[in-house]
Amino acid sequence: MNDPLGGAEQAALFERWFVPRRHVLLAVSGGADSTALLVLAAEWADKRERPKLSVATVDHGLRAEAAEEIETVARIAADFELPHVRLAAPVGRKTKIESTARTLRYEALVAYAREIGADALATAHTLDDQAETVLMRLAAGSGPVGLAAMRQTVERGGVLHLRPFLGVPKARLIASLEQRVMRWSDDAMNADPAFARARLRAGRAALEREGLTHERLATLAFRMARVNAALDAAVDAAASAHVSEKGKGRIVAPAAAALPDEIKLRLLGRVVHEVGGGRVHLERLERLADRIVTEPQGAATLAGARVAWRPGGRIVAQPAPPRRGDGAGGRGGL
Structure with a gap:
């Protein structure tokens, strides 16, 4: 089912993840997922006094088109009367671009969140992203901790990182934008076979024919997270019983x-x-x-x-x- 998000479902999603927060910084690149995060969160917040929302776009300086995409995000944010800022985080090295950019991106976002007093950072990772992360961790030989993939919430430097869309298929976010006649940007790097995620996306149809659907992979991540929680509790007890400080x-x-x-x-x-x-x-x-x-x-x-x-x-x-x-x-x- 690829119905748009809206109504009670949209409200329930943001009520669950945003209501306890006083100020949420939305990380918006201009792609479909993050544009949907901006639009859907702004629609919901418009009916509430809090939390306050701000918008940031990180520019890694990797693509000439990024300037126009950032301007588009700024216009959408302005339409909802939300403050927007461009954060420069240039990637100087030519190897491990994905991991380097990710590290720099979170450093920039967390630093800015702290600067403006935001107690939460929201990104638009979807169920599709979760499934791809599981596959990448499998390929890397990860154990149970790695196969739990991304968590819905994680603390980063005193700022709570929220992933409200982690159980939502990307197709539903695209449908939500199409319903509202909203445009978004397509990053050519997302289809570049030089990057692991792009190669996994290219093989999605073959994987799904064998039963490795995004839903099943995301379910595996959820179950591994549950296993890890139980094991962590056992390790807590073991540490109390067998470990001493010197x-x-x-x-x-x-x-x-x-x-x-x-x-x-x-x-x-x-x-x-x-x-x-x-x-x-x-x-x-x-x-x-x-x-x-x-x-x-x-x-x-x-x-x-x-x-x-x-x-x-x-x-x-x-x-x-x-x-x-x-x-x-x-x-x-x-």
Whole structure:
């Protein structure tokens, strides 16, 4: 069903995600999804005193057409009497454009939200985006955490990031704009096979014939999020029972060895992250866990932490010493 969003459904959606907030910054690129976010949210907010809405468009300086698209967004925002700003976040590097642009985009949006006193940031990620994220995580070899894909809400630097459309198919947002005779911009980069998401979109029909519909992939993400919540609760209990602090480090008691493998792995990952502060890659964490099980004693560095284990099963994690000036990792690094 690709009916437009409207009426009670439109109101219920924004009541759920926007009402508790006092000021929401809408991230609007000018594409169909984000234009729908701007239009539908503005229609709903027009009937309420709060929350206040503001609009921002991030310009990465990658396409000449972006200037005209930003002007279009500004005009639509002005039609609804909403403030709009262009945020410059140029992507200087030529590799990993997608990930670099994403990082810069969120940095710019969160910084501006804080500047204007917005307590929430809303983006227009759809059910289609969620499904594509699941496929990309599968291709990257992600575990349960990665397969939960995007969350409906996440905290970013003191600003709550909302994804109100995460359960809504993109086709319904397009239908909503067509019903209102609204125009939007099509970013040619979204169809460029140089980017992973574009390649996945090109293969959508073949995937759906095999049953890998967007709805089923999004359902998988929802179920994995539910699994992760249960596992996180188990790790919380395990940490309370088996982990103690020692200065800036952590000590994992030998009794933790009796925990189920997944709980032990997540507990180790949590300790490493708390001590080292770096991103803990699953494959490297699994290699470290295997060493701890198979080697009577040893030490290794991972994500800024030095992890040492001795006969008897006690594990000690401490901040890793600085790397040598030549940038070479120490022996035992992972």
